[in-house]
Amino acid sequence: MSRDAILELGGWLLGFLTALLDPQGIWACTAAVEATVHRHLDDQLYYLAGRDPGLHAIILSIREEELAHLRYAEAQLPAPGPLLLLLRAMIAVATDCLIWLSTWGDSVRMARALKAAKLP
Numbered sequence: 173m174s175r176d177a178i179l180e181l182g183g184w185l186l187g188f189l190t191a192l193l194d195p196q197g198i199w200a201c202t203a204a205v206e207a208t209v210h211r212h213l214d215d216q217l218y219y220l221a222g223r224d225p226g227l228h229a230i231i232l233s234i235r236e237e238e239l240a241h242l243r244y245a246e247a248q249l250p251a252p253g254p255l256l257l258l259l260r261a262m263i264a265v266a267t268d269c270l271i272w273l274s275t276w277g278d279s280v281r282m283a284r285a286l287k288a289a290k291l292p
């Protein structure tokens with residue numbers, strides 16, 4: 173099974189399992205994935221600033237769209253209980269793992285390098 177097929181299956185399984193929960197579970201899943209992707213896009217924007225204005229503009233527009241998704245999902249979760257917060261944290265970790273797999277760790281290495289570069 174290819175890496176892309178594993179990632180596709182993982183995404184499908186995540187969506188399917190949270191769909192078995194109530195709508196709050198679906199919104200918690202959506203918010204977790206969107207927040208994780210948003211953080212990943214922020215790293216990319218920081219890296220691209222001053223390096224590739226065209227790609228920076230494209231990623232910025234994608235981030236704006238993803239931010240709208242995140243805000244909408246969080247609006248559906250006005251007072252999440254501990255189980256939803258736990259579910260959201262678990263899904264965020266799973267999403268980070270899928271991003272790591274999709275880049276073979278480049279995303280983590282880039283985030284660490286950017287964090288180190290921000291230090292005085």
Ligand SMILES: [Fe+2]
Pocket residue numbers: 206237238241
């Ligand atoms: Fe989205």
